Amino acid sequence: MQGWKVLAQGGEGIGISRCPGGHVHLDYGNLTLRFTEEDFRAFAAIVGRAAAALDGTLLLKGPMLRPEDMQATFSVN
Numbered sequence: 001m002q003g004w005k006v007l008a009q010g011g012e013g014i015g016i017s018r019c020p021g022g023h024v025h026l027d028y029g030n031l032t033l034r035f036t037e038e039d040f041r042a043f044a045a046i047v048g049r050a051a052a053a054l055d056g057t058l059l060l061k062g063p064m065l066r067p068e069d070m071q072a073t074f075s076v077n
Contacts, residue, residue: 003019004018004020005017007024013027014029015027018037022036022037023035023036024037
């Protein structure tokens with residue numbers, strides 16, 4: 001995949017990469033989410049806060065994710 005940059009991998013069919021167009025792609029099995037860099041950072045921050053809440057801790061830092069601002073694209077692989 002020329003021009004793609006792997007940002008993280010988590011196993012077969014699971015990973016995060018940036019395409020030549022600058023979008024961040026999160027692949028998890030049959031699910032692919034495509035974000036702008038700004039939207040991905042907001043998404044990652046809210047996921048981090050949710051993970052902390054599962055552990056009973058609270059994280060308050062990071063941008064707030066507003067669904068009306070997101071430009072994510074959902075697709076079936």
